[in-house]
Amino acid sequence: MTFDAIDSWWWPFLYILVAGWLATDGWRFLGVAFSGRISEQSDAIVMVRCIATALVAGVIGNLIVFPGGALAETSVLLRIGAAAAGFVCYLLARRRVIVGILVAEAILGAGLMLGG
Amino acid sequence: MVNADDHPEGVPAHGFRWFLRGVRTAFSIPGLILVSTFIGFASLAKAAGFTLVETVFMTGAIWALPAKVVLVGAVQVGSSLPATTLAVALSSMRLMPMVVALIPEMRGPRTRRWVLYLLSHFIAVTSWVLAMERLRNIPRPMRTAWYAGLGGTLVVANMIVVGITYVAVDALPDWVSAALLLLTPIYFLTSLWGSARERATHVAMALGLILGPALHTILPGFDLLIAGIAGGALAFLFHKFGRRAA
Numbered sequence: 001m002t003f004d005a006i007d008s009w010w011w012p013f014l015y016i017l018v019a020g021w022l023a024t025d026g027w028r029f030l031g032v033a034f035s036g037r038i039s040e041q042s043d044a045i046v047m048v049r050c051i052a053t054a055l056v057a058g059v060i061g062n063l064i065v066f067p068g069g070a071l072a073e074t075s076v077l078l079r080i081g082a083a084a085a086g087f088v089c090y091l092l093a094r095r096r097v098i099v100g101i102l103v104a105e106a107i108l109g110a111g112l113m114l115g116g
Numbered sequence: 117m118v119n120a121d122d123h124p125e126g127v128p129a130h131g132f133r134w135f136l137r138g139v140r141t142a143f144s145i146p147g148l149i150l151v152s153t154f155i156g157f158a159s160l161a162k163a164a165g166f167t168l169v170e171t172v173f174m175t176g177a178i179w180a181l182p183a184k185v186v187l188v189g190a191v192q193v194g195s196s197l198p199a200t201t202l203a204v205a206l207s208s209m210r211l212m213p214m215v216v217a218l219i220p221e222m223r224g225p226r227t228r229r230w231v232l233y234l235l236s237h238f239i240a241v242t243s244w245v246l247a248m249e250r251l252r253n254i255p256r257p258m259r260t261a262w263y264a265g266l267g268g269t270l271v272v273a274n275m276i277v278v279g280i281t282y283v284a285v286d287a288l289p290d291w292v293s294a295a296l297l298l299l300t301p302i303y304f305l306t307s308l309w310g311s312a313r314e315r316a317t318h319v320a321m322a323l324g325l326i327l328g329p330a331l332h333t334i335l336p337g338f339d340l341l342i343a344g345i346a347g348g349a350l351a352f353l354f355h356k357f358g359r360r361a362a
Contacts, residue, residue, distance in 0.1 A: 019187055048210065060305055
């Protein structure tokens, strides 16, 4: 039952609908159903946020340490350094996302120029 | 100018005007940052072997970027449908409390329930942050129209961006592709930190960042599930314990 398991045009779309659409809109619809009846600060909601955040953070970590495509050709230390510097500058710039992105990209670019 | 609050019978005409204001809000700095991340996502999906149609379809059907990145990662390592569904569902649980927080802000006196279900599809980090920030300045009966304009524009514009990028990405030099692929993680790193409601979320983030790559080589395929459940549970314990100590 992998993405390539069934050789037909519709299987990838069914896979995306079940594993993607249902697994996201299911939560959105539950949120609409629960709105007004559940507190944002309740323990269950905090736990939900913790698990989801840790999982997405795991994805971020993997994208930096084990990337695909052209980014895989760069050194892992350069990638971690660029991301860390971008994050620190984001915090220093009063949480402006654009600052974090520009600094991380600038360091990656500088590293590639020096290294290549 | 006529105040919309005083003339509920004029809702259709005003509704369209507020819809257009929502459309305009999509063309803002947060909207532009989001577009750049979708450029990164298109190259990510292509590198993972997805076709053009699948990538555009995914963008419209799932919308939330973390969920799509989890899906792409799971498919890449040959994950089965149930395992992928579980990973995407766990990563998307955070949508539920986000919706719970946003819906009371958005709902007007005469809003129908199905409208809210429909609009909830547009909820993901960027439009949520924008809406939480700006809904209070919009007359209540106009809020759903405004959010439909904002959310709908973001989804459709990014489906187009993803399609164009997918086709164009091969023509790009390697350093541009590398820079695009770095966009997704750095965008999440910063926006996820900024959207946190309590300290435990920051703890969960730090744990996930370490556990994800650490488990990747030891337990490929289950790294994300374990990083999410173990990291999340530890962060939650911190939340309970920290509260008592305080």
